Structure formats: structure tokens, C-alpha cells
Amino acid sequence: MKETKIFEKPKSMVDVTTHYCPGCTHGVAHRLVAEIIDELGIQEKTVAVAPVGCAVFLYNYINVDAYEAAHGRAPAVASACKRLLPDHIVFSYQGDGDLASIGMAEIVHAANRGEHITVVFLNNAIYGMTGGQMAPTTLVGQKATTCPLGRDPKLAGYPIRMCEMLSTLQAPAYIARVSVAKPKYTLKAKEALRKAFQTQIDGKGFSFVEILSTCPTNWGLRPVDATNWLEEHMMPEFPLGEFKTPA
């Protein structure tokens, strides 16, 4: 019997245990980014910009040069880095509290300027690290510690759809929404991430990938139930697909 290894940890991923809760799909998104970096052979010239939030230790898990940006400011830091080092591949990795709330100005203007960066946006519809507060992306009726009876649109409005909003701008080259809840979505998510990084390598402009993700701890669900909840509740509110592709 001959054994061939057909799946292993990507080389640009550090061999440590992550601090994420069991079943948190941040790890899947990290792995996909690392796989793309390996497959495109860009580890030596890639710069990551880590956010504030659960993914704050991104630089401990993906073995590339990295910045840690102030809360929400990752697209601004990434823009500066890309302008100073145009031959490098610069990406930011941000959660929904970081990108869609405090960092709303930075992401909209980085997208509108058509900065040649890639933004990986992890949307789990809640503030994870700070303890499960309502985020701009929290669904109507979804419970969080700051809306214990569920989000009330009369008080807190409706979830922000970042992909739809950014795709009204003229400058962005690639905008897509994917998920990593189940293998069938994860395979498509990897293709979207590959296109996003390729868009930057080809110098076509700003690329943005929103990844629908689970937060079993703060949703109060078992990991497998959380993936089903995402499919049932988040996907109708945040439809998957490509919103903009480079011409």
C-alpha cells in the first residue's frame, strides 16, 4: 500500500494552536489565505494588516510580514504600505465590528480611491472578542448582550450589507461575498480569495472578499448548529456571490 499525503497544513501557516474558540471559522479563513499565499508563491512579498478583534493575533498564525493597525484603520495602513512598497502584496483581514463599525470611513474611502489592496472581511454578525455585543451586521431579531430581546430596527436600524454598499462605488475591481460554514462554500471561498489576490497582482485595483462566518460562543450554539444557523438566517440576509469583477 502506498500512502500519498493529499492534504496538509499550508507552509505559510505557523504550526501553533490558535486562540480561537472551538468551531470558530476564523481558522478556516486563515488557512484559505495561507493556501492562496503558498499557491501564488508570494509569501516573501506579502504584508498582512491585522485588525482589532478576534483576529488581532493574525500575525502569530500566518507567517508573513505584518502590521497591527488601530481599531478599524487597517485599510488606511494597508493603503500607505502599498503606496510605499508597490511591488508587495498587501492585504488587511478585518471583522465586522472593526470594518463595518469604527472602520467604516477607512474602508469606504480606501475602496473609493481604488487602492491596490485586498481586504478580507469576516462577517459573523456580532462582536466576538468583546463579548457578543450587537454589531452593525447583527440580524434583525438576533439576540446579543446589548440587545437581549433581539435587534429592534426601530432603535438600531438594519444590518449593513458591505458588499452591496461598496459595489455602488466606481473604483473597486473585485467584490465578492462567500462563506466558510460548510465545505461546499469553503471551496468557493478559496476561489474568490484567489481572484482577489490575483486582482491585486495584476494591478487592477481594490479587491474585497466578505466571508460569512460563525461565532458559536457568542451565538450560544454548538459549532455544527451554528453552521446550520448561518445557512438558514445569515445567507438570506447576506446573499453570496460576486458583485464586481475586473473588466
Add this chain to the structure above:
Amino acid sequence: MAKGRVGVNEERCKSCGLCVAACPMKVLRISDKINSKGYRPVEQFKEGCIACKMCAITCPDVVLEVFLLEDDKACNA
């Protein structure tokens, strides 16, 4: 059908069970062992793995490695 085997890095596993749910052949389960972080790592408890990699693709902690098993003879049809 291809034959496979799943390797588990037991120290990294957080027993979330996503791989158990993703496996189409139902050859994975949460074991009785306990790792140094106090989690019960997943294990392949029977033959029947088809090397589809669904478990490894869904694992958030990159715990699993998948091996494809082939007979030494070139043709086993």
C-alpha cells in the same frame, strides 16, 4: 472508490465536531482520549474513508491530514 486515511494532530484538536458532521462516510467521531488542553480529539474509528478531504477542508484548526491509499501495483481494476 478511492481509499484514504485521516491523520489527526490530537494536541491541536478542540473537539468542535465540524469534521464529524462533514464526513460523508461517517468514519470520524470524538474519541474518549483527553489532550493537554482538556479537549477530546477526533479519531477515525473505522475503515471506509474515501479521501474526499471534506473533514480537512472544514476543520478550523487544521488538525487533519488526509492520505490517499493506493495499491503498489499500477492497475488494480
